[in-house]
Amino acid sequence: MPRIVIDPALVERYVFELAEHGAYAATGVWRPAYSPAWQAAQRQLAAWFAQAGLSVRYDAAGNVWGRLAGQRGGPAIVTGSHIDTQQPGGRYDGALGVVAGLVALQAIFAQHGPPRRPIEVVSLCEEEGCRFPGTNFWASRAILGLIDPAEYETLCDEDGISIGAAMRGAGLNPEQLGTARRDDLAAFLELHIEQGPVLEHAGLPVGIVTGVTGLRQYVVEVRGSANHAGAFPMDLRRDAMAGAAAMIGEVIAAAAALGRPAVTTVGRILAKPNYPAIIPERVTFTVDVRHPEAQALAALFARHEASFARIAAECGLEVDWQITLDQPPSPADPALVELLEQAASARGTPFARLHSGAGHDSLMLARIAPMAMIFVQSKDGRSHTPAEFTAIDHAVAGIEILADALYALAWSDQMTR
Amino acid sequence: MPRIVIDPALVERYVFELAEHGAYAATGVWRPAYSPAWQAAQRQLAAWFAQAGLSVRYDAAGNVWGRLAGQRGGPAIVTGSHIDTQQPGGRYDGALGVVAGLVALQAIFAQHGPPRRPIEVVSLCEEEGCRFPGTNFWASRAILGLIDPAEYETLCDEDGISIGAAMRGAGLNPEQLGTARRDDLAAFLELHIEQGPVLEHAGLPVGIVTGVTGLRQYVVEVRGSANHAGAFPMDLRRDAMAGAAAMIGEVIAAAAALGRPAVTTVGRILAKPNYPAIIPERVTFTVDVRHPEAQALAALFARHEASFARIAAECGLEVDWQITLDQPPSPADPALVELLEQAASARGTPFARLHSGAGHDSLMLARIAPMAMIFVQSKDGRSHTPAEFTAIDHAVAGIEILADALYALAWSDQMTR
Numbered sequence: 001m002p003r004i005v006i007d008p009a010l011v012e013r014y015v016f017e018l019a020e021h022g023a024y025a026a027t028g029v030w031r032p033a034y035s036p037a038w039q040a041a042q043r044q045l046a047a048w049f050a051q052a053g054l055s056v057r058y059d060a061a062g063n064v065w066g067r068l069a070g071q072r073g074g075p076a077i078v079t080g081s082h083i084d085t086q087q088p089g090g091r092y093d094g095a096l097g098v099v100a101g102l103v104a105l106q107a108i109f110a111q112h113g114p115p116r117r118p119i120e121v122v123s124l125c126e127e128e129g130c131r132f133p134g135t136n137f138w139a140s141r142a143i144l145g146l147i148d149p150a151e152y153e154t155l156c157d158e159d160g161i162s163i164g165a166a167m168r169g170a171g172l173n174p175e176q177l178g179t180a181r182r183d184d185l186a187a188f189l190e191l192h193i194e195q196g197p198v199l200e201h202a203g204l205p206v207g208i209v210t211g212v213t214g215l216r217q218y219v220v221e222v223r224g225s226a227n228h229a230g231a232f233p234m235d236l237r238r239d240a241m242a243g244a245a246a247m248i249g250e251v252i253a254a255a256a257a258l259g260r261p262a263v264t265t266v267g268r269i270l271a272k273p274n275y276p277a278i279i280p281e282r283v284t285f286t287v288d289v290r291h292p293e294a295q296a297l298a299a300l301f302a303r304h305e306a307s308f309a310r311i312a313a314e315c316g317l318e319v320d321w322q323i324t325l326d327q328p329p330s331p332a333d334p335a336l337v338e339l340l341e342q343a344a345s346a347r348g349t350p351f352a353r354l355h356s357g358a359g360h361d362s363l364m365l366a367r368i369a370p371m372a373m374i375f376v377q378s379k380d381g382r383s384h385t386p387a388e389f390t391a392i393d394h395a396v397a398g399i400e401i402l403a404d405a406l407y408a409l410a411w412s413d414q415m416t417r
Numbered sequence: 418m419p420r421i422v423i424d425p426a427l428v429e430r431y432v433f434e435l436a437e438h439g440a441y442a443a444t445g446v447w448r449p450a451y452s453p454a455w456q457a458a459q460r461q462l463a464a465w466f467a468q469a470g471l472s473v474r475y476d477a478a479g480n481v482w483g484r485l486a487g488q489r490g491g492p493a494i495v496t497g498s499h500i501d502t503q504q505p506g507g508r509y510d511g512a513l514g515v516v517a518g519l520v521a522l523q524a525i526f527a528q529h530g531p532p533r534r535p536i537e538v539v540s541l542c543e544e545e546g547c548r549f550p551g552t553n554f555w556a557s558r559a560i561l562g563l564i565d566p567a568e569y570e571t572l573c574d575e576d577g578i579s580i581g582a583a584m585r586g587a588g589l590n591p592e593q594l595g596t597a598r599r600d601d602l603a604a605f606l607e608l609h610i611e612q613g614p615v616l617e618h619a620g621l622p623v624g625i626v627t628g629v630t631g632l633r634q635y636v637v638e639v640r641g642s643a644n645h646a647g648a649f650p651m652d653l654r655r656d657a658m659a660g661a662a663a664m665i666g667e668v669i670a671a672a673a674a675l676g677r678p679a680v681t682t683v684g685r686i687l688a689k690p691n692y693p694a695i696i697p698e699r700v701t702f703t704v705d706v707r708h709p710e711a712q713a714l715a716a717l718f719a720r721h722e723a724s725f726a727r728i729a730a731e732c733g734l735e736v737d738w739q740i741t742l743d744q745p746p747s748p749a750d751p752a753l754v755e756l757l758e759q760a761a762s763a764r765g766t767p768f769a770r771l772h773s774g775a776g777h778d779s780l781m782l783a784r785i786a787p788m789a790m791i792f793v794q795s796k797d798g799r800s801h802t803p804a805e806f807t808a809i810d811h812a813v814a815g816i817e818i819l820a821d822a823l824y825a826l827a828w829s830d831q832m833t834r
Binding site: 194195197201213215217226228229231232235236239241242244245249255256259260261262263265266267268271273274275276277278283286288290324356357358359381382384385 | 614615634643647652658662663665666678686696700703774798801
């Protein structure tokens with residue numbers, strides 16, 4: 001396996017120039033899907049793809065594809081990620097994976113000429129679901145042919161603009177979305193920042209991802225009686241806040257006691273009526289539960305649900321919960337994981353096997369193609385913030401592994417399917 | 418001591434007709450201070466005061482006073498309460514105390530003629546602090562001469578209307594507020610609904626209030642690090658929600674373990690950024706702590722503050738707290754309490770001694786006059802809701818005691834000061 005030479009300066013230039021589209025404060029990026037800044041960034045990538053010798057195509061969802069035709073044809077090896085950001089996000093979440101794919105293809109093509117098999121880099125749209133909540137991996141779902149035309153008008157941003165209207169504003173025709181479907185992917189490889197502190201704590205530049213976590217989000221509603229904070233003795237209260245605090249404490253403690261890789265998060269809470277001198281009648285909170293193994297995940301769900309029911313009964317409260325998101329674990333393809341590990345080992349690049357605790361387009365695309373991911377170290381584990389940062393040598397260490405693996409797949413035809 | 422005869426039908430008529438001003442849904446009242454509904458209710462009371470033979474006066478704060486001149490002059494015996502409501506509130510909180518004073522004076526005057534000492538009934542404005550947060554017993558502070566003219570423009574309602582502008586809109590001149598000051602109160606008696614379930618649970622119509630609770634409100638801010646709910650292992654988190662839940666659980670449990678009359682309430686909570694998949698960086702919550710005894714109150718403060726500090730340290734979080742309200746306990750006047758108890762006993766009306774866990778104008782007016790309060794039973798302990806209800810026989814039982822005591826004070830001149 002030849003080692004592909006990656007130019008750190010080129011990686012840095014692409015990351016920084018791309019970040020100018022939607023630049024926010026000193027180091028942030030505010031680039032929601034289909035916004036003018038996002039459109040400009042996609043045009044920029046299309047130009048770079050073309051300069052690198054790739055043939056460029058926009059699909060009906062607005063994804064930009066750069067392709068090297070294979071001498072042999074057949075299904076395509078694909079790499080890439082997304083360039084939409086949180087509001088605000090940083091320069092690396094998503095964008096680094098698109099830059100990585102571009103740099104890798106550009107380097108292999110320059111160093112080894114045309115591939116045997118077709119290979120593509122893609123810049124996907126609306127992964128964060130940040131402008132349009134509920135899109136749930138819009139670009140990937142378009143590629144899978146899973147978007148219901150009703151969604152064009154029902155999924156809206158904060159200003160009430162539907163995703164269909166936003167697409168038309170970006171020169172796209174949602175009625176054509178069916179044409180974005182692909183059934184010719186041989187593999188999907190995605191490089192992404194870790195978004196967590198595990199690699200940094202272990203002193204490793206790179207992680208090879210064994211799978212994307214399963215996750216469930218609950219909305220839990222605890223109901224008691226609103227009464228006067230001064231006039232109601234403790235022993236006669238039905239205090240929704242007391243019950244909610246006990247539930248929150250217990251679910252967080254349960255995941256903490258299990259230890260890695262179990263995680264449980266209460267990120268959102270609302271009390272009603274939310275006045276200092278009134279005992280809350282209703283407290284609503286979210287519970288986000290993740291584990292990469294299906295059985296352990298199911299056990300954690302059962303344990304949390306038992307906590308909700310038991311504490312409500314003990315406190316004389318009512319409780320209901322709804323499941324608002326439910327994703328089974330999505331394992332990476334073992335052969336691709338092995339290929340990435342071989343590449344890392346051949347380079348002498350130290351790495352860890354880890355799972356992804358966050359969702360990614362890979363989670364969706366794994367339904368139609370063998371999938372694997374490479375993580376690169378995130379400073380302080382930060383993401384979704386202008387403060388997110390990945391050192392260029394860590395990015396390059398990941399891109400080298402990606403490039404070597406892509407070479408093996410498309411140029412040396414090491415894995416045929 | 419002669420027993421004053423109270424007409425239940427008149428009490429009921431006044432309560433129901435007054436509730437028409439600002440009527441909200443079937444049984445609610447929405448009557449914020451200085452609103453048109455509130456102005457109409459004050460005019461209605463002024464008319465009833467005049468019909469009852471009282472001389473009527475508006476002061477510069479908008480309080481309406483009805484007075485019977487004493488044959489002897491000197492400081493005045495005063496009774497009354499407020500008629501502003503929560504948004505929405507019910508028919509009884511505040512209003513019943515004004516009606517009680519009017520009915521009592523009307524009955525005594527009709528049955529026994531003019532008093533020896535001056536006696537007044539007053540309908541106070543903005544007790545709830547609901548339209549203008551931070552007013553902190555506006556009417557009573559005006560009577561005490563404690564309002565800073567800067568407050569006219571700094572205290573604003575949700576729509577940004579200052580209390581000064583609202584007063585001018587109601588035909589009042591805030592610049593004249595100093596003239597509302599009184600230094601000639603011989604006693605202040607207030608009848609109020611209990612707002613709690615203690616009398617109902619004990620099967621008693623009436624409570625004699627031994628004092629108004631001391632209370633403190635904290636705003637507690639817990640700070641950790643916002644990170645991705647999936648990508649951050651439990652053992653590396655600085656989860657502000659985990660710390661806040663532990664603190665909330667502990668302060669509520671501490672008051673519950675102490676038992677009556679200690680109460681601690683967490684009524685308001687806000688998380689930042691408040692997204693399901695992000696570990697909260699900051700959780701802010703209020704803690705309302707009450708006890709009628711100063712020493713026990715101080716011990717509870719110390720215990721809660723120790724919880725905040727210890728849990729923050731254990732969880733690797735930062736914590737700050739601010740005290741936004743701090744009222745020492747305000748004991749009722751022992752001689753007035755005894756007078757009320759004698760009246761209840763003479764009537765054969767069963768009663769309990771209890772403290773007020775809620776703040777009242779009496780708390781402020783106790784600074785310039787001996788004060789006492791009568792509570793009447795609240796159905797289910799409810800208040801600050803259209804569902805609040807006091808049975809007419811319970812109201813009358815309280816008004817009888819009030820009337821007998823007022824007779825003793827102003828007609829028979831039983832207590833001279």
